[in-house]
Amino acid sequence: MNSNDQAITFGFTFGIYPLSVAGTPFGLAIGPQDNYDNIQSAMRDLRGEAKKLIPRTYLIYTKEWESKMFANADLYSRTSLMGDLTIGCGDWTNQSEPEIELESWLGFIRRIVQQYGTQLASLQITNEPNLSFMEGSKPYMMQALVEGVMTAKKEARELNLPIKIGFGSVPDSPVAVPHFWENLAKSGGNNFIDSVDFIGHNFYVDVFDEHPLDLKEISASVERILRNLREQDLVKAGIPASVPIRVTENGWPTGRNPVSNIDRTYEQQAKVLETIIHAIYTLRLELNITHYQLFGLRDADSSKDDLFHQYGILRDDYSKKPAYDTFKKLIQELGD
Secondary structure (H helix, E strand, O other), rough: OHHHHHHOOEEEEEEEEEOEEEEEEOEOOOOOOOOOOHHHHHHHHOOOOOOOOEEEEEEEEEOOHHHHHHHHHHHHHHHOOOEEEEEEEEOOOOOOOOOOHHHHHHHHHHHHHHHHHHOOOOEEOOOOOEOOOOHHHHOOOOHHHHHHHHHHHHHHHOOOOOOOEEEEOOOOOOOOOOOOHHHHHHOOOOOHHHHHOEEEEEEOOOOOOOOOOOOHHHHHHHHHHHHHHHHHHHHHHOOOOOEEEEEEEOOOOEEEEOOOOEEOOOHHHHHHHHHHHHHOOOOOOHHHHEEEOOOOEOOOOOOEEEEEHHHOOOOOOOOOOOHHHHHHHHHHEOOO
């Protein structure tokens, strides 16, 4: 096999959100408690003997939540779920939240790298900083992102840890923060660009639309979203094409769409996820996409019929939906 053949066949790194709690615009979707033995069993089964499947977990920083977040980090550490960690910033449900204490925020990032860095494959600073009704609603978010990324990279370099550092984003839309990428270019600078190892992109095709898409429309939507990010948004931000994109949140929940009132079946979930993942895989070399991370492993609460509680490829008792075996097959076929 020559080097060109290796490039052509190089696969994704797959990941998955392994827990049950899901953030929504209205707060948290919660249900039965996580079973960590079942989580580890499913992770082993999905990746098989030879493939990677990296857990993606979250901490959400506010000064008031700091001790709770370290407790969560300890739990992730004990249960081997610390692979790809995202640190979100701010309580978007609290409109009266005060300005961020920047040094406390940066100190939190340093301590995470110091205490858990040997277990981290990557650290993403902010999850959806350009989503206007969540992180992007905070006036301090741009500074938190830029300073946070540079601080994380500096700490990792000083400790000689090979942690990839990145930040999150969502597609441009009416609910995205206007001029986010242009403002990032103004705020960032060379030191920031030099600190960025990847851009995480969260997107959900055919989830919140009023009218369902057919499979061809879904593939076209995936391509449009990823081309817009690479060819427009990242160019505006001054981020070169050599910096990889990661699809860091993507999924297709079952249940009922609260807007269209249309039921979403288990069988549809399997077909749509396969279509989305193949569409991203086809673009991986041209657009430099290295990771696909599914949201998520398990429903928050399978007894509730709204889609926010049914993102999983497992039900809340860890029994399989059809999409579980579909995702397992794709990991074996397309994963590295």
